Amino acid sequence: MVQLGQSWAELYMKEHPDITIQVTAGGSGTGIAALIEGTTQICQASRAMKDTEKESLKTKRNLDAVETPVALDALAVYVNKENAVKSLTMEQVAKIFLGEVTDWKDVGGTPGNIVLYGRENSSGTYVYFKEHVLANKDFPTKYQALPGTGAVVNAVAKDKGGVGYGGIGYATDIKTIPITKDAGGMPIEPTMANVLSGAYPISRQLFWYTAGPAESAVKAFQDWVLSPEGQKVVSEKGFYPLKGE
């Protein structure tokens, strides 16, 4: 998401040479902590702010957090190109990543070990996947945590038994699996139309947070981000704009 913020900032600064925007990376928690401390005016987050975080903003700075969705993101389940599995149900995906299903033949593939790849526990993507797909249960100890979604994609591309998850924008050289919400339902591809309609089950909003309602320059930047021009950047970076294209 930091790349999205950087592109926004660069483009906006080009159009408004009198304005300087500094983008710092570090993960959702880092950004929220900076907002609480008052060292940033806008914080981007790929997860919603926790109640405890909202409370500490209130006690520290006596301000309410204002949440603005700025883009949509779908988490795709990646498998190797040679994988024979056509689609998976949400339940199967959960069982795979909980280590309860360990062979591809049990989910309609050719026999072979399932090897799990994903992000570190400091990543918003990890937390989102854990909460919304695994119902907050823990990943097994054989889960290989890699330092970025690019590394996950690379690992799955080279490992026939590999399975991983991550933003749809990163998916190159691998297969994304259509997901069925409930058993017997239709498998849904992670496409923009399906994400917008809410049919694809693993999608999330990306947020901007400000301490109190955005004002003056910050407000102008935020309005621009939500304008068609700002939303165009969203699709360029591999995410989905709020209202489609």
Next chain:
Amino acid sequence: MRSSPIVTELPRTSNMTDRHLKRRRFLDRTAETLILASASIAMSIILLIFVYVGREALPLLWENTDGASIVSTAVPPLEWQPVSERPRYNVFPLLLGTLKVTLLAMLIGTPLALAAAMYTSEFAPPRLREWIKPAIELLAGIPSVVMGFFALIVLASWIQAQFGNEFRYNALNAGIALALAIIPIIYTVSEDALTAVPQHYREASLALGASRIQTAIRVVLPAAMPGVGAAMILGFGRAIGETMIVLMASGNAPALSLSPLSSARTMSATIAAELGEVVFGGGHYRVLFFIGTLLFVVTSILNWIGDRYNRRMRMRLFGAE
């Protein structure tokens, strides 16, 4: 070892007055004070870092926040699951992962580095030696993130092609990349130790009819043993603390397995991966600082022992000063 001043009394030349002499003494003293000040600043910075890291971990001794206390780092289940509804902070899987990766790196790196050191100090023609030594030492200049990337992309595929292992990223993958990082240290220190063995040891051995290889292995190596030991300990200290390579290459799964082909999560990589997102002052935060303290203590002790060995080596060869 106290070194005596190099020049005790400045030589008096014909045109040197007392004022000149005083000025030179003053400059000497100023330089000495400046160097002493820099050394003490460096020392106190290290001390302060240790105090800070330790202080952040200390409340674990009497507090229990989010299920994290000094007890929870040791009691079963032997699981590292800090981000969970029921967090488990047992550090044993991380210790095991660290030891596994470090020992593999030592097993791969030490023989190579030692053999190279033996060759350059005992057998290589002087001109070749002048090339080999800087070339190996240049390895130390490769940023560890480059080494990690190499392991992530190239080495992992190669290992998987050889062994058909299930875990693409594993302790062996990290161990090999780590070995590349510690070879220059082990090589440099042990090569210095071997070269420092006085020439007459070799001459005596050869005069008694021993071959060059016998001389190298039976005479020079034993004489340089404390230095070689120091080299190994310093290499171990570097390997145990190295972060970027293992973070990228080891798969970071906190699995309880002794197999070199299964994934490993090390202490250093855990701190690097998790510290960015923990709640400041929370239980998880404190446990990560506790792991940092452990690492700090272990590497300090290793460096201290390595230094002792190195001194003993010099004493043995040149006598106490």
